[in-house]
Amino acid sequence: MLGLIDEGSRRGAAYVEVRYQADSGKAIMMRNGRVLSLSSFGGEGVGIRILLDGGIGFSSTNSLNKSSLREALERALSAARVAGRLKRRKTGMSDERVGKASYEALQKRRIDDLSVDLLVERARDAEKNARDALKEARLSVFAFSLSSHVQEKLLLTSDGAKIQSRIPRLYASINFVLEDSGRTLQRWREFGGSGGAELLDEWKIEEEMREEASNLEVVMLRGISPPNEKLDLVLGQEIVGLAMHESSGHPMEADRILGREAAQAGESFVKPERIGEKIGSALATVIDDPTIPGSMGFYLYDDEGIPARAKHLYREGVIWEPLMNREMAFMVGRKSNGSARAMNYASEPLVRMSNTYLEPGTMSFEELIEDIYFGLYVKSYMEWNIDDIRWNQRYVGLESYIIRNGEINEPVRNPVIEITTGDFYGKLVGKDKNLKFFPGTCGKGEPHQGIPVWFGGPNVRLRNVSVRALGD
Amino acid sequence: MSALEIASKLLEAVRTSWQDAASMVIERERTLVKIWNGEAAVVQKWKTVDSYLRLGLDGRLVVLELSTSDPGKIADEAGSIWRIARRLEPSEIYSPLPQPTVQRMVGKAGDQGVKEFMEDPSPLVEEALDEVAREGGERASGTLSLELYRRGLATTAGFEGEEERTLLAFHLRAFAGEGSGHWSLGSTRLDRDGIREVGRRAGEIAIMSRKPADFSPGKFDVVLSPMVMGNLMNILALMSSALATMMGYSFLSKYKVGDAVGSQSFSLYDRPRDQELPGGALFDDEGVETVDKAIFEGGKLLTLLHNTATASRNGGKSTGNAGWVMPRAWNLDVLPGDVKEEEMAEILRNGIIIMNNWYTRLQNYVEGQFSTVSRDGALLVKDGEIVGNLGRVRLSTSLPRMLSSIEQLSRERSNILWWEVEIPTRSPFALIRGVNLTRPEV
Numbered sequence: 001m002l003g004l005i006d007e008g009s010r011r012g013a014a015y016v017e018v019r020y021q022a023d024s025g026k027a028i029m030m031r032n033g034r035v036l037s038l039s040s041f042g043g044e045g046v047g048i049r050i051l052l053d054g055g056i057g058f059s060s061t062n063s064l065n066k067s068s069l070r071e072a073l074e075r076a077l078s079a080a081r082v083a084g085r086l087k088r089r090k091t092g093m094s095d096e097r098v099g100k101a102s103y104e105a106l107q108k109r110r111i112d113d114l115s116v117d118l119l120v121e122r123a124r125d126a127e128k129n130a131r132d133a134l135k136e137a138r139l140s141v142f143a144f145s146l147s148s149h150v151q152e153k154l155l156l157t158s159d160g161a162k163i164q165s166r167i168p169r170l171y172a173s174i175n176f177v178l179e180d181s182g183r184t185l186q187r188w189r190e191f192g193g194s195g196g197a198e199l200l201d202e203w204k205i206e207e208e209m210r211e212e213a214s215n216l217e218v219v220m221l222r223g224i225s226p227p228n229e230k231l232d233l234v235l236g237q238e239i240v241g242l243a244m245h246e247s248s249g250h251p252m253e254a255d256r257i258l259g260r261e262a263a264q265a266g267e268s269f270v271k272p273e274r275i276g277e278k279i280g281s282a283l284a285t286v287i288d289d290p291t292i293p294g295s296m297g298f299y300l301y302d303d304e305g306i307p308a309r310a311k312h313l314y315r316e317g318v319i320w321e322p323l324m325n326r327e328m329a330f331m332v333g334r335k336s337n338g339s340a341r342a343m344n345y346a347s348e349p350l351v352r353m354s355n356t357y358l359e360p361g362t363m364s365f366e367e368l369i370e371d372i373y374f375g376l377y378v379k380s381y382m383e384w385n386i387d388d389i390r391w392n393q394r395y396v397g398l399e400s401y402i403i404r405n406g407e408i409n410e411p412v413r414n415p416v417i418e419i420t421t422g423d424f425y426g427k428l429v430g431k432d433k434n435l436k437f438f439p440g441t442c443g444k445g446e447p448h449q450g451i452p453v454w455f456g457g458p459n460v461r462l463r464n465v466s467v468r469a470l471g472d
Numbered sequence: 473m474s475a476l477e478i479a480s481k482l483l484e485a486v487r488t489s490w491q492d493a494a495s496m497v498i499e500r501e502r503t504l505v506k507i508w509n510g511e512a513a514v515v516q517k518w519k520t521v522d523s524y525l526r527l528g529l530d531g532r533l534v535v536l537e538l539s540t541s542d543p544g545k546i547a548d549e550a551g552s553i554w555r556i557a558r559r560l561e562p563s564e565i566y567s568p569l570p571q572p573t574v575q576r577m578v579g580k581a582g583d584q585g586v587k588e589f590m591e592d593p594s595p596l597v598e599e600a601l602d603e604v605a606r607e608g609g610e611r612a613s614g615t616l617s618l619e620l621y622r623r624g625l626a627t628t629a630g631f632e633g634e635e636e637r638t639l640l641a642f643h644l645r646a647f648a649g650e651g652s653g654h655w656s657l658g659s660t661r662l663d664r665d666g667i668r669e670v671g672r673r674a675g676e677i678a679i680m681s682r683k684p685a686d687f688s689p690g691k692f693d694v695v696l697s698p699m700v701m702g703n704l705m706n707i708l709a710l711m712s713s714a715l716a717t718m719m720g721y722s723f724l725s726k727y728k729v730g731d732a733v734g735s736q737s738f739s740l741y742d743r744p745r746d747q748e749l750p751g752g753a754l755f756d757d758e759g760v761e762t763v764d765k766a767i768f769e770g771g772k773l774l775t776l777l778h779n780t781a782t783a784s785r786n787g788g789k790s791t792g793n794a795g796w797v798m799p800r801a802w803n804l805d806v807l808p809g810d811v812k813e814e815e816m817a818e819i820l821r822n823g824i825i826i827m828n829n830w831y832t833r834l835q836n837y838v839e840g841q842f843s844t845v846s847r848d849g850a851l852l853v854k855d856g857e858i859v860g861n862l863g864r865v866r867l868s869t870s871l872p873r874m875l876s877s878i879e880q881l882s883r884e885r886s887n888i889l890w891w892e893v894e895i896p897t898r899s900p901f902a903l904i905r906g907v908n909l910t911r912p913e914v
Contacts, residue, residue, distance in 0.1 A: 026553070026556075031564075031718065031719060034561065034563075034564060035532075035560050035563060036533065036563050036564065036565050036797070037533040037534065037535060037563060037565065037797050038532070038534045038535075038553065038556060038557055038560060039534065039535040039536070039537065039797075040534075040535075040536045040537070040549055040552075040553050041536070041537040041538070042537075042538055042539070042549075043522070043538055043539020043540055044539070044540070045520075045539060055512065056513070056514045056515075057514070057516070057517070058514055058515075058516040058517070059516065059517045059518065059519075060518055060520070061519055061520070062520055062521060062522075062539045062540055062541075063521070063541070071519070072519070075517040075519070076517070078517070078591070079503075079514075079515035079516060079517045080515070082505070082512070082515045082592050082593075082594055083512040083513075083514055083515040085594060086505070086511055086512035086515075086594050086597065086598075087511045087512055088511060116556050116559055116560060117559060120560075140720070141718075141720030143719045175719065175720050175721070176720070177720040177838055179838075184836060184839060185836070186720065186836045186837060186838055259508060259509055259611075260506075260508045260513050260613075262508070262509075262613035262645055262647075263507070263613040263614040263615065263643060263644065263645040263654065263891075264615070264891050266830070266847065344539075345539075346518060346520060346539075348514060348516060382834075382836065383833045383834060383835035383836075383841070383842070383843060384833060385831035385832070385833045385843060385844065385866070386831060386845070387831075387845045387847065387864040388830060388831075388845070388847045388864070389864070391864070392845070392864050392866070392911055392912055393912075394843060394866060394910075394912075396835050396843075414835070418866070418910055418911065418912040418913070420912050423912065446504070446506060446615050446891060447504070448891070466912070468910075470835065470841070470868075471868050471869070471908040471910075
C-alpha cells in the first residue's frame, strides 16, 4: 500500500489515500419463531483516492495482487485527471495534523461466540413475550433479523496518516404487526451497538417486546383520535433522537451546505452565512460524538486520518459547527473535524454523522409534564420524513397519550406532527435527564452508502405545537 | 476467466457439502461522474467481482455474499457456515432449485457506445449542462454512471447462464433562482438524445418553478410526473414480492389475485425482456427463464412476484423473479394513457403537478399508508394554467387509495432511474383525484 502512495505521489498527485477494508458478518432471518435463512456477507478490498490537478478521482479493487492494485491506481489517476479537466475551480484537501494509531472497539464477550442456537432462542423468547402480552389482538407477523458485523480498516495517506482499526457491531431489527377486527398496527424496532455478545443482554429485547406489544395493543384498540389543535407536546427519546439526526445532523453536513449533495440527499437550510445565527431556545444543544464507547457510530479516527471528537452542531440555540471532511474544510478555509466515513472499500469517504444527540437536561420526566393541563405525549413513531433542505418535517406518533392535569392519560392513535426545524428548536422549553440512544443506518451518497449511527436525546417538551389526525 | 467460469469453479468448490447450490458471479466495470454546480465533484471508477452462493442443506436455506472471486475464500466461508447451518431447522422458504427448462442461456447486449465513454465521459456531461444553460438554468448537479456488467450463474440443477449488458444512468437537478427541476434517464445504451433531454427537462422545470405560489393544506387533484410515479411504483413492486406479503411489508397481503386494487386505467408490468430499460435479465437467480408479466392489469392484481420457494408455498410456479430469499422485479413498465403530456394541465384544470419527490415513508405497510415530500416543482394549476410553485409540500395518502384514484395517464412516457427509483421504471404522467396535501402550519 505504501508503494501505491509513493507511485501516486511520484505521478504528480497532491494527495493519495489508500484504504484497505475488510468486512465480514453473519445474519439470521426469522418469521413467527421460525428460521427462514442464514446468510454470510463480506469482502475485502482497497479504495484509492487521488487529488491531482485540482480534481479528485477514486477507484477500488477487490483483487489484492500487485498488478490489480497498480491498475486501480491508474484508474484513480485517470479519474482525477478527468475530474480536474471538468473543474474550473480547483479543489484541495485541508492541511491537517493526521494520526498514527491502532484501536479497536472492546468486546466483553466475543461476537464469534454467539451460537445460532442462542440467537434462535432469544428471538423465540421475544416473540413469545410479545404474543403472551396481548389480551385481544393477534400477532400476525413477528419478523426478526439479527446480524453481526466486523469491520477492519488500514488507512494510509500521503501526508502521513496510518490508522488501523477493528470495530465489531451487533444489530437486530424487529417488525411486528398486530391485528384485530380489521384494524392493524405495525411496529418497527432496531437495536444496535459496537462491542461484543454482551450487547444482546444489554438490549433486553424480550422485555422491550412484552412492553411494546402490551402498550401498542391498548393504543390500537382503545386509542382515541388526536386533538386537532395547538398544545404542549412531550416527545419521547426515540422521536427526539430521530429529529436530531434529521433536522440537526443532516443540515449541518458541510457538503450539503455547500451543495455537493444537491441532486441526491439535497441541500440545507443552513447556508455558510447562517453559521452563528440563532435557531432555537437555549436548550437546543445538539452534539455529534463518534467517541462514545459501545455506540453504532463509534470511531476514534475518521477515514481521512483525522482524530475524532465531539462537535456541537447547535449550541444553546445557535447554529455552531458543521460536520467537515478535508475537502469541505479546504473550500471554506477551515480545519476538518474528523467527520469523513466510508461504507466499505469501494466507497469514497463522505461527510457523515456518527452519534447525534440532544444534550440532556436536569429534570425528571414527571417534572417535564407536571404543569401541562392538556397536552400530548408521543413516545414512539412509525412514519417520518423531512424535505431536502431539512426544514419541513413530519412524525406520525405510534405510542401516544393525552396528558391531562400533569399525568399520562388515555391512549391516542396516529397523531401527526408537521413542524419546521425553526419551530422545533424554537419551541423547545423543557428536557429531562433521561438520555437514550437508538441505532440507525444513515443513507447518503451515490453510489448509496449506508453508515451505522446512533441518535438520541432525552424526553422534551415543545410549547404550543399543532397536532392533527392522520388523513385517509 | 468469464463470470460463468468463475461461478462454475465456485460451484465445484462447494457442491459436495451441500444438497443443492447456485453460484452467481457479477463482474462490473463502472465509471461515475458526480456533478456539483456544473463541475465534477469526483470521478470514480470501479472494477469489481462479487460472488454469491445459495446453498441448500436438508431444507435449510443459506446465502453467501462475498466481494471476491477467490474460490478458496468462498469454500472456506461455505465450510464455516455449513457447521452453523446444520444446527438450524428447515426453512419455510426453502425449495429445491428448479430443473431448468433451458439448460444454457447466453446473452450479449452490451452497447459499444457506453463502453467508449467509460474512460472519459466528460463530453456527455457537458452536452447535458449546455441544455440546462440553454433553458435558463443557473447551476446543475447530478450523476452520470456508465457500466459494463457481466453475470454468470451455475446451479447444481444443471443450469448455466451468462449475460453481458451495459447500463447508463443519468440524472440532473437544475436550479434557477428559487426554482429547481430534476429529471433522469435509465438506458441500456448510449442515448445522447436522452442525456440532452434530461438537461433540457431539468432546466425547463427549474424555470417553470421559479415563481412562488401559496396554498392551504387540503385535498387536491394532482398530476404526478414519471419521477414521482417511478418512486411509488418501486415501492409497489417491493410490496408485490411474495415474501413482502409474508413478512408484514405489503398491503397486498389483504388482496387475492384477481382482486381490483387500482382503477381500470392502471396497469403495471415487470419487463425483464425489455431492450431499453437497464434492469433486464434473461434468467433469474435460480436459472429460471424470465418473462414479461403484468403485476396489475386494468387495476386488477394479476400476480405477485415469486421465486421457486414462494411459488410452491402458493401452489404455483416461479414467475422468474428470484431473488434467492426475496423475489424482486427487474424493470417496471406503467402502461400509457391517451392524453398528450402537454394537455395534462388543461385536463387537471385546478390542482397541483408534482414534478419530483423523495423520502416516501410508510406509516403502516399492511394498510399502505404513506407520505412523501415534493422537492422540485409542486406547480399550482388554476384554470388549466401553471401559476406558480408551492415549494415543498407533503402528499399523504395510501397506496390502495391512490391506485384506485388514477384517472388519466399521459401518452408519453419516460425511462426513470435515479436515487429514489432504483428499479428502472418507464412511466407516464398520472392524474389522480382527491389527494391530501399538507405542510407545517407556521
